[in-house]
Amino acid sequence: TLEIVNMHVGVVDPRMSAEAISMCFLHCVLKGLHRSPKIITDRMLFSHPEVFTAADISCLVIPDGCVGLPTLAALEQGIAVIAVRENRNRMKNELNKLPFAPGKLFIVENYLEAVGIMTALKAGVTPSSVRRPLEETKVSQERIKLSSATPIEKV
Structure with a gap:
């Protein structure tokens, strides 16, 4: 509002002065972007563990x-x-x-x-496996044929 724009804030802490003179707090945005991840376009760096x-x-x-x-x-x-x-x-x-x-x-x-x-x-x-009620278990009567090359372990 116009009232906020014309507000006199008086003396402010020097660490907050950039915020006090900017209505859009652009300084805060730029300060935050300074710490944001950098975009890397060099494909050689893609496999670096910190990327x-x-x-x-x-x-x-x-x-x-x-x-x-x-x-x-x-x-x-x-x-x-x-x-x-x-x-x-x-x-x-x-x-x-x-x-x-x-x-x-x-x-x-x-x-x-x-x-x-x-x-x-x-x-x-799987998140659905911990939800109640549990879904019905589907049992199949299908038989599997084993070839002679398939090893079978004896218990």
Whole structure:
């Protein structure tokens, strides 16, 4: 508002002076970007252990209904996406209509559930295997023929 623009803040701590003279807090943004990861285009550096790539990302946590470049990149690269319903926003996209591979989209109620899904994925546990009620187990009567070249261990 005009009132905030014309506000006289008086003497401020010198460490905060850049923020006091800027209405958009651009100094804070630039200071934060100074610490952000650098974009590397030299392919020779991609295999360096300190370089962070998409292969290092196991899942993406987003507000429910939010579709942006990170979500689309995760979809394309087979990265699991966890959508949190509790995080309300103005975007109203239906994530389940996107062509996610089975087991790559999880919609949860809150961040506590999101952490549970992340922990299960990290441990290699299929999240549906810990949900109740358990799905029916399908048993097949199919017989497998063994060739003479297949070794059989005796117990």
